Amino acid sequence: MLPIGRRSWGGVMARLDVERVSKHFGGVYALRDVSLHCESGEIVGLIGPNGAGKTTLLNVVSAALPVDQGSVTLDGKRLDGTGPRNCALMGIGRTFQNIRLFGRLTVRQNIDVAYSTALAHRRARLKDTTVDGLLEFMSLSAAQHRRARELPYGQQRRLEIARALALAPDFLLLDEPAAGMNEAESERLIGSIRAVRDRSGCGIIVIDHDLRFIMTVCERIHVMHMGELIAHGPPEIVQKDPRVIEVYIGGRGRAKDRTRKEASNAEALAAH
């Protein structure tokens, strides 16, 4: 048992609301009027082709980027514009698409960094959570004295999740956690993500462009395209949505231009 988050300290459900957020870079809209909601215990997927605005949305939710319009709130408290540090201490843990670990520090120290900030600002929520517990939970105990940059890719991804969990977050944002993983590793990751939710009661938002992965791990999916949400709902409904099929199969040019991942996405859709 890994006691992290609200459930362990007896808190009520948390609620993350993204309300009509727009964000543009120069003249290009990265996000246009996007709304999204997530509650404790939910696993929400965010999917879309490259450049759809998924990572921008994550950066906005974790206050790494300011919004142009709209708001992001956690239980009614404004998150946008507070900066990534305050956002982390208010209850948002996140990972990055291009892993951002502390390479020269050991695995244990990587977790210690986040754990020590949480200890200073969110002590009550950590309760019986320990660094050892987190290491064991993410199967990193044996590697705890190795430097983060020496770890194989899959372990680095898991370490980033462990570090985010050390904040005792209410919501966990995962940016392409399965990128670069082989089948077995990503199977295992799905298990870990579910276990995080079950044990901590965190709400989890997962980004990926691999449909198969997202459909397996999430209960609810939002589909993004060109900065807009074009569909949302449970996986089995979303995958039948004609606009989603158009984005993923049609309208993306000739078949030979598609990447392998896009081909596999199309295949996944066709299978149903």
Add this chain to the structure above:
Amino acid sequence: MTALLSQLGLGRQSLFGSLMLAALVVLIGLIVMAVAEKAQIRVANVFFVNLILVFGLQITMGNSNVANLGHITFTGVAAYVVGILVLPLAIKATGIPNAPFGLAEVLIHFVPAAMIAVVFSTALAFITGLVLTRQTGIAYTIATLALLVIVHTVLTNWVDLTRGPIAMYGIPIRANTVSLMLIAGACAIVARLFRDSRWGLQLRASGEDVLGAEASGVSVRTLRLVAWTLSGFVLSIGGVMYAYMVGTINPKSFYFDAVFLTLAMLILGGMRSVSGAVVGAVIVTLGTELMRWLEGAPVIFGGKMPQIFGLTGFFLGVVIVLFMALRPDGLVGDEELDEMARRLWRERRTKGAKEQAQESET
């Protein structure tokens, strides 16, 4: 005591490691005192002052991983403050008779004078830090350099207070090898405990990845300010000890030569560890002494060497360039010596256990 330490994120390893480091510094002093002649004692005294300055530099640069070229500012300010406070009145009457704030009439015992100097200079570090730590990356480095130039200009041109470019002489000599080595040892403990504390760890994390650290709840700016101020504190102590050791100070002592000497020491040893600071200071001191000997046209194997001026400066430049290019982590690297020993021991033990397991299988 242990509760306090764990509150700071410090374990027994850090305590043991810092004491070992201090013991090493004191041991160097004891060896020098046992074997050295008078001229060499002077070299050793300069070495201990430089060591204090390198510890000070390591606290900011080593932990936050951003280059700092202005650290000697606080050494200079502290040296001048202490100099002005303890200078005998007779010397003041001829040297700085028109000193402002009635300082020409002031004479203080050397211990409270040292304290006042350190507090003043550390406060200056805190105030400048409030502005400086708003900058990041290259802007920060250039701002530290600007600070050095500003303070140097003030020291050179405020003639009534500092005698300007002319040396301020006659400061009573109060430091000897024993006091220098003990204070250097204490500064080693300060630097090591800060590095290993949770603030030091968080700051080192920000040196690896700023956004990753912020997303882990680290307040990068505050920690940089804390490190900058603590560094200013140690560098001020170095300035006071310098003034009490040589008795004569001038603005040039606290300018680029001192900046690059201490920078070369830290880079050569490895800026991420306090052990690296010690190793670098020892090697660069030995190297510059060798160069100084060569500069003086010595007779080697019966042949008289030509006189080469500026060899020491050349040597420091070469050290910085070569290490930046070939071994940016320095001789010691990221780990403290005791951490390295512990890791090697652990690896050997697990290897031994594996071999045993294999043997029992066969």
